[in-house]
Amino acid sequence: xxxxTQNPRYLITVTGKKLTVTCSQNMNxxxxxxxxxxxxxxxxxxxxxxxxxxxxKGDVPEGYKVSRKEKxxxxxxxxxxxxxxxxxxFCASSLLDSSYEQYFxxxxxxxxx
Amino acid sequence: xxxxKQNSPSLSVQEGRISILNCDYTNSMFDYFLWYKKYPAEGPxxxxxxxxxxxxxxxxxxxxxxxxxxxxxxxxxxxxxxGDSAVYFCAARGDNxxxxxxxxxxxxxxxx
Numbered sequence: 001x002x003x004x005t006q007n008p009r010y011l012i013t014v015t016g017k018k019l020t021v022t023c024s025q026n027m028n029x030x031x032x033x034x035x036x037x038x039x040x041x042x043x044x045x046x047x048x049x050x051x052x053x054x055x056x057k058g059d060v061p062e063g064y065k066v067s068r069k070e071k072x073x074x075x076x077x078x079x080x081x082x083x084x085x086x087x088x089x090f091c092a093s094s095l096l097d098s099s100y101e102q103y104f105x106x107x108x109x110x111x112x113x
Numbered sequence: 114x115x116x117x118k119q120n121s122p123s124l125s126v127q128e129g130r131i132s133i134l135n136c137d138y139t140n141s142m143f144d145y146f147l148w149y150k151k152y153p154a155e156g157p158x159x160x161x162x163x164x165x166x167x168x169x170x171x172x173x174x175x176x177x178x179x180x181x182x183x184x185x186x187x188x189x190x191x192x193x194x195x196g197d198s199a200v201y202f203c204a205a206r207g208d209n210x211x212x213x214x215x216x217x218x219x220x221x222x223x224x225x
Contacts, residue, residue: 042202043215050211058212090156100206104156
């Protein structure tokens with residue numbers, strides 16, 4: 001089954017404790033991206049990657065890191081989480097074709113206390 | 114400031130009638146627009162898209178209209194069904210063709 005998986009689905013952590021949210025896709029997509037969803041703000045793009053070793057900032061990259069060492073994986077790293085990073089996070093992937101239709105993972109609910 | 118705006122947080126429609134969801138944008142360089150549907154506890158799923166060189170795209174019960182001069186697009190669902198009840202996000206592909214901007218979403222409730 002073609003899918004984007006994220007782990008963990010739920011995470012409660014404390015300020016300053018480094019964490020990683022994993023994202024993996026099995027569709028051989030070149031493009032991968034991370035979004036956060038906040039009430040009243042919709043989805044905002046954090047980082048994206050056009051292919052292995054090619055990453056770039058989205059609209060709200062501050063406080064986040066990413067890496068793309070393999071085509072299928074695109075982890076999101078919060079080196080020193082803060083309460084304002086409490087949010088619902090989505091990973092997405094797509095082909096680099098004319099539509100950029102993205103396939104989204106089920107989401108990770110992160111709470112930073 | 115948000116470059117893609119959905120000014121109606123919610124919309125309620127009777128089953129069988131038309132649902133019209135609206136979206137406005139500010140950046141005239143956006144070249145592609147997409148609509149996604151999201152159910153609770155799931156990720157968004159792609160619904161329909163339109164290139165900036167077109168003014169209409171239709172897929173079954175779903176039609177997207179683009180008015181470039183007004184920087185406005187709309188999604189029409191005809192006829193609406195209870196299973197269409199979800200949050201709908203409008204999205205635009207940005208100026209470097211790799212960035213995406215989403216609206217805040219409209220929650221559609223289709224009443225049986």
